[in-house]
Amino acid sequence: MQQITIKALARELQLSVSTISKALRDSHEISEATKRRVLQLAARLDYKPNPYASSLRGRKSRNIGIVIPEVADSFFSLAINGIAAVAKEKGYHSIICLTHEDNKDEQAILKDFQSGRVDGVLMSVSGTTENGAHIRALMDHGVPVVLFDRVLPDVPAPKVVTDDAASAGNATRLLLKNGCRQVAFLGLSPRLSISADRLSGYESALREAGHRPLAKNVLCCDADAHRNLLAIKRLLRRKDRPDGIVAAVEKLAPLVYQACNELSLRIPQDVKVICFSNLEIAGMLQPSLSTVTQPAFEMGAKAAGLLIKLMAGKRVEMEVVVGSGIVGRGSTGGSGKLPNRTFPNDTGSN
Amino acid sequence: MQQITIKALARELQLSVSTISKALRDSHEISEATKRRVLQLAARLDYKPNPYASSLRGRKSRNIGIVIPEVADSFFSLAINGIAAVAKEKGYHSIICLTHEDNKDEQAILKDFQSGRVDGVLMSVSGTTENGAHIRALMDHGVPVVLFDRVLPDVPAPKVVTDDAASAGNATRLLLKNGCRQVAFLGLSPRLSISADRLSGYESALREAGHRPLAKNVLCCDADAHRNLLAIKRLLRRKDRPDGIVAAVEKLAPLVYQACNELSLRIPQDVKVICFSNLEIAGMLQPSLSTVTQPAFEMGAKAAGLLIKLMAGKRVEMEVVVGSGIVGRGSTGGSGKLPNRTFPNDTGSN
DNA sequence: TCTTTCTACGAAACCGGTTTCGTAAATAAA
DNA sequence: TTTATTTACGAAACCGGTTTCGTAGAAAGA
Incomplete structure (x- = not known):
């Protein structure tokens, strides 16, 4: 139990x-001689400096906080890897905190971060977050923040996002091209940038094709999978049910599949589906799932890079946009089995 | 930037x-009156005590370390939720560290934990870990450790595991029952308890059915997905190729599917597959995947509970075994579309 | 030779809380 | 009324590092 302290070495x-x-x-x-002696003893005793003592004296923790809704999501797990890779290289530890899509949890975590526990924060806001007051409060306490993917308009922090509107537009156009007459959109809270932007891309694509966007074809989902499933089934039981679905977040894909299954609707014959997702096994679903795939690792790495600059007091670009790619597979029907991949339309400014 | 310290309140x-x-x-x-005044001002100024100062003085961090191979795995992401739920309730923060299946990373993380950064550690060892020397070293420094799922025999720490051998045996028997003549086993390093135990369960089931376990039907995989894929394809290209596969870890399932796809082998007609997995979308794969499903959340929660007791100086049981369930789906062929679920055979001692 | 400049190290303050100990004033017991 | 006890608070040590500052002795310059 008795840690080896610097005092023990001194004695x-x-x-x-x-x-x-x-x-x-x-x-x-x-002197070099003394250094050698000290280093040797430290190595022999396996001395590790107490990080809390260093943090206290140095007034910095060398920790960065990662605040995300959940970890069981391939986008976030990949993004974490990107963040951790950069952080580790720069000598930072990552503290991952999960909000479970609950704004109350998110607020509590950011409150805790006012304590000086972390030197900076990377976050992707929860689906129930209405505004960025709690984030601004943290920033007012001098903690730099970088938002990635799920950002909020009212937070004056650097943001790393994908070309959400364009990608959602492309996804919608793919469905229309493959014969859909009525495309629905499944998103999260419209307060979230990803929901709003992807929705607007979807709407533009509809208009562009001469369709009128209809409120009844837009579904706002939340963290309750069961409720979401019921809502999706309600949507698909309508007499004038949609024959195409653009899902804005990964976790909705299985629900759409399940709903279709339970209602005996065939994908892609009766309903075509495309989803924003980084799932590796998208290609092995029944049928294989067409996806809008984001460069998750790179987004995490980029966000971490911005944060580290910010913590060093440097100025950074306020918005970085990286492109997503569409991978067309079985669930959107169309040209057959071969995936028709569009390359990321890189509008990035990095 | 200037944090609100206790000194500011005093002034x-x-x-x-x-x-x-x-x-x-x-x-x-x-006095109550003074307390009220202090609490009010603290609330008004949104004072948060510096956790590092408290940790330093109290010689405890109220942090627990979670050391796992990766987060993009449904078992681990569910286990994290279980751990975090218990930890949070008891006032602990969780620090998640990823080894990426690399023993070097794992050693580095545990070394770091000798510093007093955490009061206790929950871990599931990496696939490249050969022995528990580094874990014992940490324990020798007075840091309590609880292992879960992937444990090592040579570490005298409490362990939370599933009935690996029994479950693997059941999985193997399901394949045999459904007509497989030659069942292969895909695992990780045989040093890992989950590999060894699941392998031995598989072998017992084979012997029980009058088959002789063959070394050529056992494949040890690692963290390199590409290499694993090649090895699996080599296995399935053999003239006397296996017609059944028991995969011991989740990440191997997509590779088996991909290998079969590339070799034009049909699941389940040519090869039947069952995998240890907690994937929610197992039922939506092409074909739906039969799984051995572990109570991941509960295992995480149980392990966290043990650790917290241990940190409080209490004695705890050295081994907790919880049961896994088999969910038979399309990939094992057999009785049709309805999943035939066996209930967890709960041999748990909690 | 005498002064100046390094060189190499130690004493002590400091970070921001927590805790022990001491004590003045108020209250209770003798 | 005197003594014992309780109440409510402050001073200071402490946790384990880091950093500033001071200085003895050696080396270098005058």
């Missing part, structure tokens, strides 16, 4: 704690 | 820092 070597500290930090004030 | 209220601290911690030494 052992008959040196002062300040000398040990300086030696460990390779200060020029310490 | 504002013309009290000493010790009085503020005691008031905030509801000490009996402080």
Whole structure:
């Protein structure tokens, strides 16, 4: 239990704690001979400096907070890897906090972060978050924040997003091209940028094709899978039911499949489906799922890079847009089995 | 940037820092009137105590470390939720660290944890870990550890596991029952308990049915998906190729599907497949995937509960076994479309 | 030789809480 | 009324590092 402290090293070597500290930090004030002795003993005793003591004195934690709705989502798990890779390289630890799509949890986490626990925060807001007051409050306390993917318009923080509107438009156009007459849109809270932007891309594509966007074809889902399933089934039981679905978040795809299954609707014959998703196994679903695939790892890495600059006091671009790609597979019908991949339309500014 | 410290509160209220601290911690030494004043001001200024200062003085961090191979795995993401739920309730923060199945990363993380960063560790070891020396080293430094799912025999820490051998045996028997003549087993490193135990369950089931377990039908995979895919294809290209596959970890399922697809082998007609997995969308794969499903959330919660007891200095049971269930679906052929679910054979000792 | 400049180290303050201990004033017991 | 006890608070030590500042002795310059 008794940790090996710097004091123990000092006693052992008959040196002062300040000398040990300086030696460990390779200060020029310490002779090479002494440094060697200190380093050797530290290695032998497997000494690890207490991070809390360092944080306290240095007034920085070398921790970054990652605040996301959940981890069981391939976009977020890939983004985490991107973030962690950059953070680790720069000597930062990542603290992952999950909101479970609950704004109350999100607020509590950001409140906690006012304590100085982290030097900066990367976040993707929850589906129940109405505005960015809690994020601004954190920023007012001097904690830099970078938003990625799910951003909010009223937060003056740098943002890393994909070309949501364009991608949703492309997805919608693919469905229309493949014969859909009535395309529905499944999103989350319209307060979320990804919902709003993807919705507007969907609407533009409809208008462009001479269709009128209809409110009844737009469904706002939430974190309750069961309720979402019921809503989707209600949508698909309508007499004038949609024959195409653009789903804006990954977790909705299985629900659409399940709903179709339970209602004996065939994909893609009766309903064509495309979903924003990074699922590796999209191609092995029944039928294989067409997706809008985001560069999740790169977005995480980019966001982490921005945050690190920000924490160093540098100025950074306020919006980075990276392109997503569409992978057409079985669920959108069309040209057959081969995936017709469109390349990311890279409108990025990095 | 300037955090609100306890000193600021003291100055504002013309009290000493010790009085503020005691008031905030509801000490009996402080009058109700003073407590009220302090609490009010703290609330008004949105004061949050610096966790590092508290940790330093109290010599405990109220953090628990979660060390797992990856997060893009439904077992682990569910387990995290179970852990976090319990931890949060007990006032602990969770620090998630990913090893990416790399023993070097795992060692580095545990080394870091010797610093006092966490009060206890929950872990599921990486696929490249050969032994538990690094875990024992951490424990020798007084940090309690609880292993879950992927455990090692040579670590004297409490373990939370499923009935791996029994479940793998059941999975194998299901394949045999459905007509397989030659069942292969895909695992990770045989050093891992889950690989070894599941393998032995598979072998027992084979012997029980009068088959001889063959080394050529056992494949040890690793973290390299491409290499794994090649190995699986090699297995399935053999003249006497297996007609059944038991896959011991979730990430192998898509690879088996892909290999069959590329080799034009039909599931379940040519090859029947069952996999240890918690994937929600297993039922929507092409064909739907039969699974051995573990109670991931409960395992995480149970492990966290044990760790918390351990950190409180209590003694706990050294091994908790919880049952897994088999969900038979399309990939194992057999009785048709309806999933034939076996209930978890609960041999748990909790 | 005497002064100046390094070199190499130690003492002590500091980060922001927590806790022990001491104490003045108020209250209770003798 | 005197003594004992309780109440309510402040001073200071402490956690384990980091950093500033001071200085003895050696080396270099005058």
